[in-house]
Amino acid sequence: EIVLTQSPGTLSLSPGERATLSCRASQSVSSIYFAWYQQKPGQAPRLLIYGASNRATGIPDRFSGSGSGTDFTLTISRLEPEDSAVYYCQQYGSSWYTFGQGTNLEIK
Amino acid sequence: QITLKESGPTLVKPTQTLTLTCSFSGFSLSTNGVGVGWIRQPPGKALEWLALIYWDDDKRYNPSLERRLTITKDTSKNQVVLAMTNMDPVDTATYYCAHIKSSPFDFWGQGALVTVSS
Numbered sequence: 098e099i100v101l102t103q104s105p106g107t108l109s110l111s112p113g114e115r116a117t118l119s120c121r122a123s124q125s126v127s128s129i130y131f132a133w134y135q136q137k138p139g140q141a142p143r144l145l146i147y148g149a150s151n152r153a154t155g156i157p158d159r160f161s162g163s164g165s166g167t168d169f170t171l172t173i174s175r176l177e178p179e180d181s182a183v184y185y186c187q188q189y190g191s192s193w194y195t196f197g198q199g200t201n202l203e204i205k
Numbered sequence: 206q207i208t209l210k211e212s213g214p215t216l217v218k219p220t221q222t223l224t225l226t227c228s229f230s231g232f233s234l235s236t237n238g239v240g241v242g243w244i245r246q247p248p249g250k251a252l253e254w255l256a257l258i259y260w261d262d263d264k265r266y267n268p269s270l271e272r273r274l275t276i277t278k279d280t281s282k283n284q285v286v287l288a289m290t291n292m293d294p295v296d297t298a299t300y301y302c303a304h305i306k307s308s309p310f311d312f313w314g315q316g317a318l319v320t321v322s323s
Contacts, residue, residue, distance in 0.1 A: 141301055141314065144310065153311060185251065193267060
């Protein structure tokens with residue numbers, strides 16, 4: 098089983114700042130099968146990034162993904178108050194899916 | 206427009222079997238590459254993938270829960286059903302179904318909270 102470890106656990110930043118969220122896999126993951134989701138309280142997750150760096154439909158270009166192998170990054174430039182949420186990374190490998198434990202992004 | 210909605214009991218007793226139905230519209234589960242998955246989230250905790258069924262009836266299960274799970278589809282009704290046996294209070298969670306084509310879950314249902322308690 099591939100374990101995804103996200104860091105930091107909590108991130109507190111101000112509007113306009115840049116957020117960098119990390120996800121490390123316990124073994125190499127194909128970038129094709131790597132995604133990021135945003136989840137706000139009381140809502141279902143929303144797909145942000147797929148294929149490690151491709152924005153899903155309707156996602157602002159403030160959101161970008163990068164990485165390969167075991168290290169992946171979600172970057173949110175120019176934070177806005179509505180970006181306050183929990184962010185999850187996810188991979189699909191060896192026929193099953195795993196999610197990271199989440200990063201809680203707080204906007205001050 | 207793709208939509209999904211979960212339905213089923215809100216409360217089940219320990220040892221019972223949970224049966225959840227995902228009803229969807231805007232796509233067909235007979236289309237090449239399409240699948241529907243189930244994911245759950247205990248209160249205040251992270252997401253956990255449970256199972257996935259593809260258009261060709263290929264089924265995948267979380268290895269840690271596989272012996273308790275069964276996923277089936279009814280293409281004519283646009284429904285996917287998940288059964289989980291031997292429910293325990295630790296299985297209390299919001300259960301989501303989601304659409305998939307290739308890798309990520311791109312459309313999600315609103316979720317259904319299931320509480321396991323005697």
